[in-house]
Amino acid sequence: SAVISQKPSRDICQRGTSLTIQCQVDSQVTMMFWYRQQPGQSLTLIATANQGSEATYESGFVIDKFPISRPNLTFSTLTVSNMSPEDSSIYLCSVLLAGSSYNEQFFGPGTRLTVL
């Protein structure tokens, strides 16, 4: 397993501002992902964070709204830009550990975002 930390754990933000969420892992990982979980809903994949190159976004998510960085194997950031109340969600990062079972993901504790 791995220890995955996210910062901040929660935040309350004003409409039109941006928030950057950090994800740090204490082990070598092969892949990192960012998910959104809207209130009472399941998880939706936003993008796969690629080291040293642009993230791979899922349908409905764009780089201008959710820019992602992954400067090394164990760290990634997700920015929620120009926020609106509809962006209020829990944002979770997850990882596939190097040498782990296929697709057995480990999740961070999540960042609970409220946009006023």
Added chain:
Amino acid sequence: SQQGEEDPQALSIQEGENATMNCSYKTSINNLQWYRQNSGRGLVHLILIRSNEREKHSGRLRVTLDTSKKSSSLLITASRAADTASYFCATDDTGGFKTIFGAGTRLFVKA
């Protein structure tokens, strides 16, 4: 993309009873996983079952997989109040590394 669909959406039981949750999916998979999420927190991986497996146990958990019916079930035996959480099934995206999550079952275990 495929998605696991789970039923029931919510389940309320007494402590000590068994809880069964079901998951159906649409296309072929390599494996299926179950996760638990305590209120508003990160997901915890419970168990992974591969497409060539039919049943798997882990402590009080029993998972079955029927690939002919494209369905899986998660059984929690002798439930405890601490089992109160949301449970999600997740299937892989064949040919890639993406995991697709179902809508989840909210389990309430009353003490």
